[in-house]
Amino acid sequence: MIQYITEEVASPKFDKRRTNNWIKDVARLHGHKTGDIAYIFCNDERILEVNRQYLQHDYYTDIITFDYSDEKTISGDIFISLDTVKSNAEEFDIPFLDELNRILIHGILHLCGHDDKTPELRIQMTNLENEALDLLKKQ
Numbered sequence: 001m002i003q004y005i006t007e008e009v010a011s012p013k014f015d016k017r018r019t020n021n022w023i024k025d026v027a028r029l030h031g032h033k034t035g036d037i038a039y040i041f042c043n044d045e046r047i048l049e050v051n052r053q054y055l056q057h058d059y060y061t062d063i064i065t066f067d068y069s070d071e072k073t074i075s076g077d078i079f080i081s082l083d084t085v086k087s088n089a090e091e092f093d094i095p096f097l098d099e100l101n102r103i104l105i106h107g108i109l110h111l112c113g114h115d116d117k118t119p120e121l122r123i124q125m126t127n128l129e130n131e132a133l134d135l136l137k138k139q
Contacts, residue, residue, distance in 0.1 A: 002034065007042040009082050012100055019101075022139055023108055026132045027074055030112040035075035036068075037111070039104065047081040060084060063103050065110040078107035098133075105132040 002020045027034050044060050051057045062084040066077040080103055089099035109128050116125040
């Protein structure tokens with residue numbers, strides 16, 4: 001089951017059924033099925049708190065993914081700062097929903113085993129995000 005939870009922010013407006021189908025399609029393309037996935041939409045202060053408490057990182061970020069997946073089924077909690085998604089969308093001069101979709105699928109790609117810790121891996125991750133976003137446009 002894919003859940004969308006909010007903590008101290010308004011829920012973003014998007015087609016959850018379409019998004020769920022897209023997420024399942026992307027997971028399947030990467031050799032996985034979806035299990036329990038919880039997106040937790042929050043503000044910058046909450047994601048900073050999570051980053052400090054669980055990862056010992058003292059900085060803001062747009063997404064933190066906690067992976068509970070097994071071999072073929074992806075599961076996890078994905079915290080997304082809507083404040084940072086909004087500021088990134090403004091910085092890149094793109095619609096908020098486009099940036100939100102990129103971040104939503106970024107977390108799924110992490111659960112599928114993809115990493116972005118090096119510049120080379122970041123390029124690969126961006127390419128995978130773009131492929132997934134192209135798939136969403138076709139749905």
